[in-house]
Amino acid sequence: MKAKRAGPQHAYHNQSFLNSKDARILRILAEYVEPKSRFERHRVDDTIVFMGSARIPSKETAEAALHEAGSTGADPEHARMMLKMSEYYEAARELARRFTLWSKGLGEAERRFVVCTGGGPGIMEAANRGAAEAQGLNVGLTISIPKEEFDNQYVTRDLAFHFHYFFMRKFWFAYLAKAVLVFPGGFGTLDELFELLTLVQTGKLRKPMPIVLFGVEYWKEIIDFKALARHGTINESDIELMYPTNSVEEAYDWVVQRLSEGAINKPGATL
Secondary structure (H helix, E strand, O other), X not given: OOOOOOOOOOHHHOXXXXXXXXXXXXXXXXXXXXXXXXXXXXOOXXXXXXXXXXXXXXXHHHHHHHHHHHHHOOOHHHHHHHHHHHHHHHHHHHHHHHHHHHHHOOOOXXXXXXXXXXXXXXXXXXHHHHHHHOOOOEEEEXXXXXXXXXXXXXXXXHHEEEEOOHHHHHHHHHHHEEEEEEOOOOHHHHHHHHHHHHHHHOOOOOOOOOEEEEOHHHHHHHOXXXXXXXXXXXXXXXXXXXXXXXXXXXXXXXXXXXXXXXXXXXXXOOO
């Protein structure tokens, strides 16, 4: 008896096609439509984005690493630096907690400013953790890279996204953001910061965008914005696109004031 031949397959069930070069546009579109559906379901219209290094530990973790450095042969200087840098983890955690409590107090009639991060460890974990401790929704936009996967347990599960394309991930950072706090970070953080500054500088972001540079000493050492202006490659006024501070209180008050003036009860301007 002849085996029954399989019938023709719907294109949207054809995994070989969906994973092919020809279907790349469909995969890109999926990273727009699927997140959009979830954001709408949870009524997430706007976010407060936290950016920063995935390598900065919590104070508790850094203290334990420094304590163990002598017995494990680890570099004590590195452990001491990580303990110093852990102050940024705790600052991001506290700011996210405060913003979440503030946004929850706006009531259902107001738009909610939901904490959003890259969904990884370090500063990202800290912000998601602070929002979760305030019992608020929060977003994690992770990216697939050839490194060990990290489970950020503090991200709201139905708002945990996993992207293949960096540019689609960046789109969702910028599209919903109403404020951005940039903590010390490496290549990824610098990439995100400069792309955001370019969008604001060129007017491609047609909405107010408060940008906090948290960690004045770090940013002064890493990027000399005044030198860019002195050499004429940016305007002096471009430096004012960012608000530098070391203070949780200052960052919180400045962002809340800017959001209260420019984002609450106003239509959401877009890219």
